[in-house]
Amino acid sequence: MFTMTADFSDPWLTGRLVRKLLLVAALLFVCFALIPASNSQASQDKGAVAGNVPGGVLSNSSDAEYWRQVRHGAQGSVVGVNSDRGLLIQADGTQWWQTRTNLIGKYLAWALLGTIALLALFFAIRGRIRIDGGMSGVTILRFALIERLAHWMLASSFIVLALTGLNLLYGRALLIPIFGKDFFSTMAVGGKYIHDFVGFAFIVSLIMVAMLWVVHNIPSKEDLVWFLRGGGIIGHGHPSARKFNAGQKILFWLIILCGISIALSGWTLLYPFTTSMFSGTFEILNSVIGTEFAVPLAAVQEQQLANQWHVILAGVMMVTVLAHIYIGTIGMEGAVSAMTSGEVDLNWAKEHHDLWVEEANRE
Amino acid sequence: MKSVILGVILMVAISAIAGVILSTQEQSSTGAYISSNGSVRLSE
Numbered sequence: 001m002f003t004m005t006a007d008f009s010d011p012w013l014t015g016r017l018v019r020k021l022l023l024v025a026a027l028l029f030v031c032f033a034l035i036p037a038s039n040s041q042a043s044q045d046k047g048a049v050a051g052n053v054p055g056g057v058l059s060n061s062s063d064a065e066y067w068r069q070v071r072h073g074a075q076g077s078v079v080g081v082n083s084d085r086g087l088l089i090q091a092d093g094t095q096w097w098q099t100r101t102n103l104i105g106k107y108l109a110w111a112l113l114g115t116i117a118l119l120a121l122f123f124a125i126r127g128r129i130r131i132d133g134g135m136s137g138v139t140i141l142r143f144a145l146i147e148r149l150a151h152w153m154l155a156s157s158f159i160v161l162a163l164t165g166l167n168l169l170y171g172r173a174l175l176i177p178i179f180g181k182d183f184f185s186t187m188a189v190g191g192k193y194i195h196d197f198v199g200f201a202f203i204v205s206l207i208m209v210a211m212l213w214v215v216h217n218i219p220s221k222e223d224l225v226w227f228l229r230g231g232g233i234i235g236h237g238h239p240s241a242r243k244f245n246a247g248q249k250i251l252f253w254l255i256i257l258c259g260i261s262i263a264l265s266g267w268t269l270l271y272p273f274t275t276s277m278f279s280g281t282f283e284i285l286n287s288v289i290g291t292e293f294a295v296p297l298a299a300v301q302e303q304q305l306a307n308q309w310h311v312i313l314a315g316v317m318m319v320t321v322l323a324h325i326y327i328g329t330i331g332m333e334g335a336v337s338a339m340t341s342g343e344v345d346l347n348w349a350k351e352h353h354d355l356w357v358e359e360a361n362r363e
Numbered sequence: 364m365k366s367v368i369l370g371v372i373l374m375v376a377i378s379a380i381a382g383v384i385l386s387t388q389e390q391s392s393t394g395a396y397i398s399s400n401g402s403v404r405l406s407e
Contacts, residue, residue: 145366148366148367148370149366149369149370149373150370151370152366152367152369152370152371152374153370153371153373153374153377155370156370156371156374157374157378160374193382194378196381196382196385197378197379197381197382197385198374198378198381199381200377200378200380200381201373201374201375201377201378201381204377205374339366339367340364340366340367341366342366
């Protein structure tokens with residue numbers, strides 16, 4: 001332990017201490033007196049003219065206004081690097097987040113739940129569509145093995161993609177309260193990787209399905225009659241159809257076109273800042289149909305639009321696929337075997353695809 | 364049901380191949396520079 005003491009009873013020592021204190025106080029006084037004077041001198045040197053802030057660093061406009069403009073996406077310019085870096089804050093990000101969460105997320109949930117409710121209502125009213133003539137006991141090959149493989153590859157990859165995608169959209173709100181943040185974090189990260197990888201299986205199977213079935217899905221005059229009769233709901237009997245009826249053709253083109261667009265936007269998300277598909281599309285739309293989309297888009301805007309477009313189209317596909325699953329399983333007697341064993345009952349085939357049966361018999 | 368199982372197996376196989384290729388790409392592209400806390404990654 002170190003201590004320091006002073007003997008204040010010694011007059012000589014006390015006088016010396018007082019002199020030192022007075023000297024320090026005098027020095028401090030001089031310093032404080034000089035500092036404002038030097039600042040004032042510097043200000044005058046830099047030239048405060050007509051109320052401008054000296055130094056030419058800031059103008060009369062306030063910092064608050066300046067930063068407000070930056071906050072709302074005012075773009076400056078930079079030299080020698082990517083011009084996008086002149087944008088300090090990309091204000092559209094807030095809009096993207098709100099649209100994704102409050103608009104797309106909300107309406108997609110309503111669309112999915114509404115579709116399930118409508119299908120349940122339809123089933124309650126219409127019941128299962130039976131084979132009018134009953135099962136004949138004779139079957140006919142409807143889909144070859146390669147067709148069924150492509151279908152189930154597409155179906156299984158789509159289901160995995162839909163579930164992992166919905167987890168990214170709704171998982172935070174729905175699953176964190178149930179499983180907790182740690183478990184959800186692991187699941188979301190794992191699901192994101194699975195989503196990325198399975199996307200390639202989806203693309204491969206989409207190409208297979210397109211190549212196998214595009215010939216059978218070209219619109220024909222029978223489709224018009226099929227529509228006019230509501231696919232058999234209106235009137236008696238079944239409207240004629242080849243391998244695929246008009247409803248199935250719509251399903252096919254929806255899956256193919258939405259699938260291609262989803263794959264392209266997914267590619268943009270997987271390899272960010274490498275594509276400018278929306279700028280290109282908007283430029284074409286502007287020149288062909290006279291729209292006024294702002295182009296070119298910033299790289300991050302491309303990402304935001306790709307994300308929204310990806311979710312919207314995925315939602316359209318989910319709703320469509322729900323209806324497809326319904327009609328292919330519980331909605332129609334004798335339909336599901338077409339994609340499991342590949343064989344369908346002859347009476348079913350004659351009722352729903354009579355022209356196809358005639359063609360198959362001729363071959 | 365054989366075609367269902369085969370379709371799912373094919374889906375898993377293609378996804379696994381894609382996963383391996385993507386993982387390789389990720390490693391090579393992030394090999395140039397990674398900051399100490401991993402927040403900054405620069406590719407060559």
